[in-house]
Amino acid sequence: MVEKRKPIKVEEALKRVLQYAKNGSTEYVSIEESYGRFLGEDLVATHDVPFFDRSPYDGYAIRSVDTVSASRNNPIEFKVVGEIGAGSVFEGVVGENEAVRIMTGAQIPEGADCVIMLELVTESGEQTIQIKRQVKQGENISFIGEDTKKGTVLASKGTYINPGVVALLATFGYKQVPVSAKPKIGIIATGSELLEVDQPLEPGKIRNSNTYMIMAQIERAGGEPIYFGQFKDDLRTCYEQVKNTLEHVDFLITTGGVSVGDYDYLPAIYEMLGAEVLFNKIAMRPGSVTTIAVKDGKLLFGLSGNPSACYVGCELFVKPILRTFLHNQNPVLKRTQAILGQDFPKANPFDRFVRGYVTFDGSQLLVHPVGLDKSNVVSSLAGANVLLVLPGGTRGFSKGMKVDVLLLEDQEGAPVDTFLAGFEKLNRGDSDEVI
Ligand SMILES: Nc1nc2c(c(=O)[nH]1)N[C@H]1C(S)=C(S)[C@@H](COP(=O)(O)OP(=O)(O)OC[C@H]3O[C@@H](n4cnc5c(N)ncnc54)[C@H](O)[C@@H]3O)O[C@H]1N2
Numbered sequence: 001m002v003e004k005r006k007p008i009k010v011e012e013a014l015k016r017v018l019q020y021a022k023n024g025s026t027e028y029v030s031i032e033e034s035y036g037r038f039l040g041e042d043l044v045a046t047h048d049v050p051f052f053d054r055s056p057y058d059g060y061a062i063r064s065v066d067t068v069s070a071s072r073n074n075p076i077e078f079k080v081v082g083e084i085g086a087g088s089v090f091e092g093v094v095g096e097n098e099a100v101r102i103m104t105g106a107q108i109p110e111g112a113d114c115v116i117m118l119e120l121v122t123e124s125g126e127q128t129i130q131i132k133r134q135v136k137q138g139e140n141i142s143f144i145g146e147d148t149k150k151g152t153v154l155a156s157k158g159t160y161i162n163p164g165v166v167a168l169l170a171t172f173g174y175k176q177v178p179v180s181a182k183p184k185i186g187i188i189a190t191g192s193e194l195l196e197v198d199q200p201l202e203p204g205k206i207r208n209s210n211t212y213m214i215m216a217q218i219e220r221a222g223g224e225p226i227y228f229g230q231f232k233d234d235l236r237t238c239y240e241q242v243k244n245t246l247e248h249v250d251f252l253i254t255t256g257g258v259s260v261g262d263y264d265y266l267p268a269i270y271e272m273l274g275a276e277v278l279f280n281k282i283a284m285r286p287g288s289v290t291t292i293a294v295k296d297g298k299l300l301f302g303l304s305g306n307p308s309a310c311y312v313g314c315e316l317f318v319k320p321i322l323r324t325f326l327h328n329q330n331p332v333l334k335r336t337q338a339i340l341g342q343d344f345p346k347a348n349p350f351d352r353f354v355r356g357y358v359t360f361d362g363s364q365l366l367v368h369p370v371g372l373d374k375s376n377v378v379s380s381l382a383g384a385n386v387l388l389v390l391p392g393g394t395r396g397f398s399k400g401m402k403v404d405v406l407l408l409e410d411q412e413g414a415p416v417d418t419f420l421a422g423f424e425k426l427n428r429g430d431s432d433e434v435i
């Protein structure tokens, strides 16, 4: 008699797993290698930025008081007493009706309290200019600390290092960057039907796609996948592999063998290991058989062999643990809402995570399911940029309904024409101001 498993809700499953989430350590990498990693310490501004008052334009640094009466009919003449480019400092003090020609990024000279752009002055002689408008005190100056003040926490520990964070790291002189150490995640595939990726097909056999998919998911999430091989459905061999591998990794993922079939050995392996099974059935589709166990504080993720179920199990349960290891404060998939672009009549008692594709139709997010909604389907994964969350129950879902979607972190962009069209429909105010 096959055991009857009791499904638990997805949120309950996640809570149980998260009890075993832990933070990893911190290590250092060069700034060139830091992109895509996660900060291992808070990034705090160690000085003001800018560090000195500077000019945001090419122009002339002057005293605002000297321009009070300047107008088109009353041009005021200034003597150009110096010239500074970015990186140089004017040694003197700007006096009455004096101007220093200054380039973008250069330090505002002492005495000056504003800058007028090059385009707005008239060169009236070899070393003289005329100004025909009033310039206000502080106009066109980037002041000390206006970008960021010393002591500000700019990004907290566990933040994903995007190119903007890299810019901050460089600004504050991090040649070596503290980053969260990547968790080592072992992967073992089980199944006598599995062929290596370079083997020719044979009757009854399939190529092992899960391993490579999971490795990519782990890398995308910021972890270090380590593939330990694929093994036939043999209890002793699989047990030895799982046991040995567990010693060398932070977490272990297996695929296949978690259901109730004759060759589904993972439940027996957990028992032999003395691991505590947190659950072995979740009220979700795909991935209802996702089983998670703990051995000496280490999590064993028993993902389904079915590719889509395996994918969803990895996104929903492995990723949050992985991201917590990296000290990340946002370890789960981001949720937003979109309008269902077509009917989805199939009801299911379990919550369903349907592979979907979200687009912006000009006013709202639209989501369409991608391909066949079956857990053994592999073809629909490539085109999915979200998982639609369709709550379990007795009803189907109709076109036009608002549904939750979980964003998968794809790096895809948008077609040029939709990008440009987005600007064309902007309702912009009229302005003939050139600068
Ligand atoms: N009597 C029952 N049968 C099944 C149940 C059930 O509750 N009662 N659950 C079904 C559900 S739901 C799923 S999902 C699958 C899960 O099975 P397993 O996780 O134990 O996985 P396998 O049986 O080993 O394989 C399932 C399927 O996936 C293919 N597979 C396996 N490994 C890979 C791989 N590395 N790459 C690509 N594809 C792989 C395998 O050939 C099978 O077709 O069980 C249902 N059955």
Ligand code: MOO
Pocket (backbone or CB within 6 Å): 284, 285, 286, 287, 288, 289, 290, 304, 306, 308, 309, 375, 376
């Ligand atoms: O675990 Mo299965 O994927 O629910 O079909």
